[in-house]
Amino acid sequence: MQSQKDKFSLTLQGLAKSGRQWDEVIPLSLLADVSFGDLNVKSPLFSDMQWKGSLEPVAGQFVLTGAWQMSVPRRCGRCNVEFASNMQADVYMVYELGKQHQDLAVEEELSSEDCEKELLPSPGELNMVDVLREQFWLAWQPMVVCSKDCKGLCLQCGVDLNRDTCDCHGQVKENPFAALKDFKFDA
Numbered sequence: 429m430q431s432q433k434d435k436f437s438l439t440l441q442g443l444a445k446s447g448r449q450w451d452e453v454i455p456l457s458l459l460a461d462v463s464f465g466d467l468n469v470k471s472p473l474f475s476d477m478q479w480k481g482s483l484e485p486v487a488g489q490f491v492l493t494g495a496w497q498m499s500v501p502r503r504c505g506r507c508n509v510e511f512a513s514n515m516q517a518d519v520y521m522v523y524e525l526g527k528q529h530q531d532l533a534v535e536e537e538l539s540s541e542d543c544e545k546e547l548l549p550s551p552g553e554l555n556m557v558d559v560l561r562e563q564f565w566l567a568w569q570p571m572v573v574c575s576k577d578c579k580g581l582c583l584q585c586g587v588d589l590n591r592d593t594c595d596c597h598g599q600v601k602e603n604p605f606a607a608l609k610d611f612k613f614d615a
């Protein structure tokens with residue numbers, strides 16, 4: 429029986445000359461592993477991943493290009509409301525089939541700044557779910573906002589300024605030294 433995970437497995441060595449194309453949904457249940465521990469994978473704000481891409485043999489190398497997209501429950505860094513954050517990114521990776529027992533020094537030498545290059549020991553086992561999970565974390569932003577216009581919380585009283593107003597701000601602006609009014613300074 430071929431499991432869903434196997435569906436996304438391949439070897440570079442076994443890749444057809446025409447390459448391989450995907451226009452698929454990667455189920456969240458496959459994508460979510462221990463690295464998703466802090467995320468609520470049961471949240472309805474989570475979606476599966478849409479993945480459209482291809483892997484093609486080019487001059488002895490293997491070029492993976494494409495784009496993915498998914499929504500993820502996040503807390504707004506300004507107003508703290510939970511919302512569905514839309515994540516998406518392009519993928520551009522180059523793989524090369526190395527000899528077995530390739531040492532790590534060679535792998536580092538191969539990586540350049542403009543693209544990610546990875547040397548895989550023969551036969552070049554690749555699992556798209558693992559690759560895309562890595563891409564997901566590469567695209568992860570530690571702080572996100574629910575909207576670029578989010579007004580956030582009032583730093584003084586904690587009111588959500590998207591839904592409510594408060595007086596704190598106005599007062600502070602009018603006279604930031606109001607509290608010092610009755611303070612006697614020593615000469």
Ligand SMILES: [Zn+2]
Nearest residue numbers: 504507574578
């Ligand atoms: Zn917000």
Ligand SMILES: [Zn+2]
Nearest residue numbers: 582585594596
């Ligand atoms: Zn306030």
